[in-house]
Amino acid sequence: MTGTDASENTEELQIETLSGDLRDAMLMRIRNINRPWSLLTEQEQREMAEGLDMAARHLVRNAVRLLNDYEWPHAVVKLHEIKIAGSDKGIEAKVSASNIEHNRSVLGENVGDYCMLLMVDSDTFMAERAPAAIDPDQPELPGSDESEAA
Structure with a gap:
């Protein structure tokens, strides 16, 4: 070329x-x-x-x-709502995901762990x-x- x-x-x-x-x-x-x-x-x-x-x-x-x-482990989720609980308590978020084995594994095995939520489209x-x-x-x-x- x-x-x-x-x-x-x-x-x-x-x-x-x-x-x-x-x-x-x-x-x-x-x-x-x-x-x-x-x-x-x-x-x-x-x-x-x-x-x-x-x-x-x-x-x-x-x-x-x-x-x-x-x-990194990932699950496609939908963000439903967030609650800002104050500067010392942080932000809480409610998400949902398809009930498939992959998502149950990724999400279930990482409860309480820190993760990065990316808003990707x-x-x-x-x-x-x-x-x-x-x-x-x-x-x-x-x-x-x-x-x-x-």
Whole structure:
């Protein structure tokens, strides 16, 4: 492949725009594969960008899943309520989980232990800095606002 090294593309990644950043990095790497980006029709570019967007979302979901699964016991729970009991007594929380063996084991074996509760949702990472740049098949018509600004 031509273009920049992967490490150059990852330096500007931000957690809030990870999906869009990954898509943009992939777009930079494939624009010259087989047929240059500029020779693709507007529809072909749109399909390519949408396919990469789907791939980026898939990668982010898998990354979040991997983080959740990494080495520590886990159970997917729903937070129902919290009670703030005062500065010296802490915060109490009520959670529920599916009644399956894995959750019974993880939760039952760790009652009274300290743990880290992570509020994780892959939607957190699905923003983008800007939409994918698609080249229109037809140039702007003379007299349109954009052509006058040029």
